[in-house]
Amino acid sequence: MSDRRPIGVFDSGLGGLTAVREISTLLPQESVIYFGDTARVPYGTRSPETILSYARQDVAFLRSFDIKAVVVACGTVSTTALPALEAESALPLVGVVQPAAEAAAQVTKTGNIGLIATEASVRSGAYVRAIAALRPDAAVTAQACPLLVPMVENGRVHRGDRVIELLVSEYLAPLKAAGVDTLILGCTHFPLLKEVVAAFMGGEVALVDPGREAARHLERLLEPSSAGEAPSYRYFVSDSVEQFSRQAGLFLGTLAQGSVEKVDVASFG
Numbered sequence: 001m002s003d004r005r006p007i008g009v010f011d012s013g014l015g016g017l018t019a020v021r022e023i024s025t026l027l028p029q030e031s032v033i034y035f036g037d038t039a040r041v042p043y044g045t046r047s048p049e050t051i052l053s054y055a056r057q058d059v060a061f062l063r064s065f066d067i068k069a070v071v072v073a074c075g076t077v078s079t080t081a082l083p084a085l086e087a088e089s090a091l092p093l094v095g096v097v098q099p100a101a102e103a104a105a106q107v108t109k110t111g112n113i114g115l116i117a118t119e120a121s122v123r124s125g126a127y128v129r130a131i132a133a134l135r136p137d138a139a140v141t142a143q144a145c146p147l148l149v150p151m152v153e154n155g156r157v158h159r160g161d162r163v164i165e166l167l168v169s170e171y172l173a174p175l176k177a178a179g180v181d182t183l184i185l186g187c188t189h190f191p192l193l194k195e196v197v198a199a200f201m202g203g204e205v206a207l208v209d210p211g212r213e214a215a216r217h218l219e220r221l222l223e224p225s226s227a228g229e230a231p232s233y234r235y236f237v238s239d240s241v242e243q244f245s246r247q248a249g250l251f252l253g254t255l256a257q258g259s260v261e262k263v264d265v266a267s268f269g
């Protein structure tokens, strides 16, 4: 009997939907319960204590369903709170740091790796440590990009948008100057900026998508689910359902169906 319980996925906002999209491609039989903490996004500018307390509530909410695993589809929570969350839960938790670091260590030819992420993620040093353990010869140039998350949440992700192009060029200039051959998009919001980033960095720089790598990791972890009932997608947010419904299509593409509900996440955990 295959395990038909859903997978729980959460993020501070909508960025984790990039992981949901990858899960739906790689694991099309799996049902997903997603929580986006849209009332409290961004997490990346907050203290480690606040990030942990929010993340505990996010996990507690998802665990109020009978789920089989949790994907921490938030770079900030993965870099800052994952060990504490793991210590408190017997359920498998898949973060984005280790899968993205493994992909970068494998893809890089020169060992010259760039990282863009939130302030909290860069400050934690988690990506740098994970890469150093895999490729001690690698050099990582890390850049915090705090203004990119609100831009992505507002759908400002397209080439030709001068504001996002200017921000990306400013943030990425040091990484380009460092000559990185691989760039980790260390926040799950950033895969939406792939085209703008690739246009600035050049097509030869490999981009690592943390949501995709976490989905691949999940695929290796789970028993394959047999085909059966169609999978279901349920989305929960802590702020406006209407706003989520307006923006979700950008992140999810054709997968934007499924129910959306509002939840008071602070009452969990």
Ligand code: DGL
Binding pocket: 011, 012, 013, 015, 016, 041, 042, 043, 044, 045, 073, 074, 075, 076, 077, 118, 121, 149, 186, 187, 188, 189
């Ligand atoms: N998607 C989150 C991350 O991966 C967004 C960051 C934030 O809330 O600041 O880090």
